[in-house]
Amino acid sequence: MFTDRTLGNRPVFTPTLGAASEHGVVSAPHILASQSGLRVLDNGGNAIEAAIAIAATLSVVYPHMTGLGGDAFWLIGNADGSVLGLDGAGTAARLANPEYYLAGGRQRIPERGPLAANTVAGAVSTWDAAYVHSRERWDGTRNWGDLLDDAVWYAFNGCPVSRSLHLVLTDKLMEMVNATPRFQAVFLANGHAPDVGSTLRQRALGESLTQLQRSGAEDFYRGDLGARMARGLAEQGSPLSAQDLAFFNARWVEPLRCSYGKGELVNLPPPTQGLSSLMLLALMERTGTAGMDPFGAEYLHHAVEATKLVFTLRDHYIADPDYMSISVNDLLAPDFLDGLASRIDPGMVRSYGDGAGPGDTVWFGVADREGRTVSVIQSLYYEFGSTVMAGDTGILWQNRGCSFSLDRGSANVLVPRKRPFHTLNPAMYIKNGKVHLAYGSMGGEGQPQTQAALASRVLDHGMSLTEAIGSPRWLLGRTWGDVSPGLKLERGYTAEAFHQLKMKGHPVEWVAKHSSVFGHAGMIRIGGDGAFEAASDPRSDGAALGL
Structure with missing residues (x-):
């Protein structure tokens, strides 16, 4: 392994945003943690x-x-392709x-x-x-x-x-x-x-x-x-x-799954918002975003309107599963998702509230030589x-x-020994019965949206991991370090896309390129030949490293 400097007696690796290896990779938002x-x-x-x-x-x-x-x-993805979930909601x-x-x-x-x-x-x-x-x-x-x-x-x-x-x-x-x-x-x-x-x-x-x-x-x-x-x-x-x-x-839990493309999305059940991440991608697939310009106004409009529908359901239902009034399987049912997708109008902008609020988080991933x-x-x-x-x-x-809410009528009302609603949700994608992608991001409201951008860009539009992570993002709602609930576009989108969204009625504003407002993401990919790739976010202090 190559190093070019030290911190005390601890070698520090040269920071890289992308890595490839046949023996294993890591991605974390701080170079010392990757090391x-x-x-x-x-x-x-x-x-x-x-x-x-x-x-x-x-x-x-x-x-x-x-x-x-x-x-x-x-x-946790086992070598046989099975995936286990581990819930550490205090x-x-x-x-x-x-x-x-x-x-x-x-x-x-x-x-x-x-x-x-x-x-x-x-x-x-x-x-x-x-x-x-x-x-x-x-x-x-x-x-x-x-x-x-x-x-x-x-x-x-x-x-x-x-x-x-x-x-x-x-x-x-x-x-x-x-x-x-x-x-x-x-x-x-x-x-x-x-x-x-x-x-x-x-x-x-x-x-x-x-x-x-x-x-x-x-x-x-x-x-x-x-x-x-x-x-x-x-x-x-x-x-x-x-x-x-x-x-x-901590509890072992059965992960949630949802078909997407030629594979299957995997995420965690409530009290996380993993359900939101799955539903958002499912709605985007149903409205044809795979055939749209991923940086165009049409794609962004459909992604944002899908986010509003999903977050409204999330805020109403998702809580500690022991206290929920609806089954997550009902919300992931194909017929229900079809009906929800039909409500997205290419020419209509729905109103949207404040949502779940900010969240400071780290995502990290590892793939070892056994896959x-x-x-x-x-x-x-x-x-x-x-x-x-x-x-x-x-x-x-x-x-x-x-x-937690102090309102007795809220799904997330405070109860002794109850688990709070969590924005946290790590993700995977299964292809041909094996883990193909492991990915995630910090960023509260932004986590499902960033996950949607990353998965869509890699799976539907053939981008490399570093390109998918480094390209500009959108954000509806509030996230880390931010108080405004509107729609934000990171610099790098075209002025035309911004103007078209504004003309549709989206309350859109610009944010500086590679701002932490859009989260710190990471991805790992295991190819069909067993080769590993990893990518880290230029918005973070991290690195992707390979053996």
């Missing part, structure tokens, strides 16, 4: 083992997007219900602070479940603790502040200077955003990771680390308790989540639970 995954593959590890290393490293080097205190979802605290918040005079759950830290963090539990699967089903040989080595090293010794981290801290500075002293001590330099390339050290987080190395993932939920986290959160006013952590385990594949998405929800650290552990806690 961690590739090192595991190079040392004989499998795709799951590499993904755990990537997840852990991202939790240190991309702390505004993900961390141990967040949730995660996995699609459940609400036992004390959390609408009255808990309404009694304090609040009409909604706060987006920041200890009252927003009201759900268990499920990510570490998914690492544990995936690791057990690797050992028992894939004959995995890598030691659990070794997979966290890079993360521990970067926490103690430091990592360069990324462009994305600097921009987020700069943009949200007035909000972050009101965060806890522990938060400020780690992420702010005398009240200012640290410069790009300056060193970020997280000693307390390193100590927690070291404890996980020694004691295993169980310690996070039912051990000393869990007790310390719960005590630290409670002291700051969070409703979470050690009992809530001990109650939680086994993982597609993973992990998040703290908003940038830095609740901004609350779990006591002295250095672990930032998510604010995913602020997406």
Whole structure:
């Protein structure tokens, strides 16, 4: 493997947006995380083992997007073509219900602070479940603790502040200077955003990771680390308790499937919006976007109008599946999708509301030499989540639970031990009975739309992975770092396409080329000859690497 520079004693690979290999590939939104995954593959590890290393490293080097205190979802593609789903949606605290918040005079759950830290963090539990699967089903040989080595090293010794981290801290500075002293001590330099390339050290987080190395993932939920986290959160006013952590385990779930082209789309069931991603592509296929110019106004109009129909159904129905009033199979039924597609008028623009809101997330993927594949998405929800650290552990806690409603009539109403609605949804595409694509993106509302763009461009229009990811995107609604719910076009579309959309009645606006507003995406492709390709997003700090 070629490297051209080092960070301490850690080699850093030359950043690349595309990679090809016959032995395995990785794609992640930070170069150091990609490097961690590739090192595991190079040392004989499998795709799951590499993904755990990537997840852990991202939790240190991309702390505004993900961390141990967040949730995660996995699609795991076995060599025989079967796919398993792993749901790491943390459940609400036992004390959390609408009255808990309404009694304090609040009409909604706060987006920041200890009252927003009201759900268990499920990510570490998914690492544990995936690791057990690797050992028992894939004959995995890598030691659990070794997979966290890079993360521990970067926490103690430091990592360069990324462009994305600097921009987020700069943009949200007035909000972050009101965060806890522990938060400020780690992420702010005398009240200012640290410069790009300056060193970020997280000693307390390193100590927690070291404890996980020694004691295993169980310690996070039912051990000393869990007790310390719960005590630290409670002291700051969070409703979470050690009992809530001990109650939680990630769930294995059956993925959702939907035919598309000559293959099958695969995504996760509720409480994720994976259903939305499948429905959107299904409607686009039914309205003929495969035969349209993928950068033309006609294509964009049909994609946007399909998005409005899908998101309206999503916001009305999708929640913890234990509380849903409709079967997802009914929404994916061909007759239902046919009827929904017939409502898209080439000349009519429907109104659209605010939707589900923003989301700061990481997607990463790995394919190993045996053709086994993982597609993973992990998040703290908003940038830095609740901004609350779990006591002295250095672990930032998510604010995913602020997406719960206090309205008893809502499908997503807050109930103790309920899982919140999740924008997170990793994707795969099956062709000839095998995983052909693994892909995904951060970006809240933008995730299904970016997935639709990537899959359509590669499968219908024959683009390379790097071309599909690097080309301009559209976005309806709000996403990371954004508050406007209108239609946005990234610079790179033609002025004619913009004008035609405006003439149709779309409230369209321009956004700068390769803006993070459009998310950080990644893709992996396994060819029929067994060759691997990977691509990373120029909007991120990541890289695609191959053995």
